[in-house]
Amino acid sequence: QQQVKQSPQSLIVQKGGISIINCAYENTAFDYFPWYQQFPGKGPALLIAIRPDVSEKKEGRFTISFNKSAKQFSLHIMDSQPGDSATYFCAAPSGKLIFGQGTTLQVKP
Amino acid sequence: SAVISQKPSRDICQRGTSLTIQCQVDSQVTMMFWYRQQPGQSLTLIATANQGSEATYESGFVIDKFPISRPNLTFSTLTVSNMSPEDSSIYLCSVEKETQYFGPGTRLLVL
Numbered sequence: 508q509q510q511v512k513q514s515p516q517s518l519i520v521q522k523g524g525i526s527i528i529n530c531a532y533e534n535t536a537f538d539y540f541p542w543y544q545q546f547p548g549k550g551p552a553l554l555i556a557i558r559p560d561v562s563e564k565k566e567g568r569f570t571i572s573f574n575k576s577a578k579q580f581s582l583h584i585m586d587s588q589p590g591d592s593a594t595y596f597c598a599a600p601s602g603k604l605i606f607g608q609g610t611t612l613q614v615k616p
Numbered sequence: 617s618a619v620i621s622q623k624p625s626r627d628i629c630q631r632g633t634s635l636t637i638q639c640q641v642d643s644q645v646t647m648m649f650w651y652r653q654q655p656g657q658s659l660t661l662i663a664t665a666n667q668g669s670e671a672t673y674e675s676g677f678v679i680d681k682f683p684i685s686r687p688n689l690t691f692s693t694l695t696v697s698n699m700s701p702e703d704s705s706i707y708l709c710s711v712e713k714e715t716q717y718f719g720p721g722t723r724l725l726v727l
Contacts (some may be wrong), residue, residue: 541715550620550708550718551659567627596658603674604660604716 511599513607520614526584528610530597534579541604542571542582543596551596555582587614618643618711620719628725629699636695639709643727644689649710650682653721659708665692699726 519552520526530540539558543551557564557571557580564571570583586590592614597607619642629635639648650662662682663671671684683692696703704726709719 540714543718548723550706550721553715553717556715598716600716603661603664604659604710609658 510609511597511605513594513597513610516608517611518613520587520612522587522589522614522616524587524614526582526591526612526614528582528595528597528612529579530581530599530607531577531579531583532599532605534599534601537599537601539600540571540573540580541598541600542569543598543600543606545594545596554595582614587612589616590615618645618713618717620709620711622709622719622722624722625720626723626725628727630727631700633699634695634697635699635724636693637707637709639692639694639719641690643712643713645711645713646688647712649712649716650684650692650694651708651718653706653708655705658666662707664703667722670723696724699724700711701726 510533514529539556541556542554544554545551551592555566557573562573568585573580595610600602621640623638648665651659652662653659662677663673665671665684665686667686667689681697683695685711706721706723708721710716
């Protein structure tokens with residue numbers, strides 16, 4: 508069973524700060540790495556995804572960094588806002604999506 | 617992208633009863649997935665449903681407990697049978713179109 512290890516489990520950031528969430532995977536046969544954002548009472552929504560042939564992808568305040576040799580990828584949220592407070596899941600597809608354990612982000616005003 | 621709807625959005629059920637959850641997609645898709653998300657936990661895949669074939673269940677999930685139908689390329693149902701309080705969870709439908717998209721979920725509470 509392939510695993511994706513996500514850290515930290517929870518994160519508190521001041522408004523305007525940078526939120527960083529990390530994921531490590533075990534298998535190299537993944538063709539993309541998505542991040543999902545889930546608000547309470549909602550289903551997970553695709554936030555941003557990166558392909559393994561790219562080292563970084565930026566969409567607005569959200570950036571994925573990918574380190575293939577270390578088998579790690581991370582999500583950076585720049586200028587974090589209270590509206591970013593949610594649970595974030597990384598995932599890696601290997602025939603099926605394997606999810607990390609989730610990170611609960613709280614951005615304090 | 618894909619727009620996914622689920623019915624019901626939430627329900628409270630009695631122990632021993634069954635609930636069927638419906639999932640509708642706005643376009644034809646080959647693969648549909650059903651997930652369970654227990655309170656405060658990550659997502660666990662229950663089964664993969666392809667049109668015209670039997671669903672494929674993950675370890676720990678069986679067809680008698682979670683029968684799935686996939687009558688066409690835009691619709692699927694998941695039934696949670698003979699429910700117990702341990703089945704209280706969010707059940708999520710998902711489809712793959714280049715990447716994977718999720719429905720809003722069905723919040724089930726079993727008393």
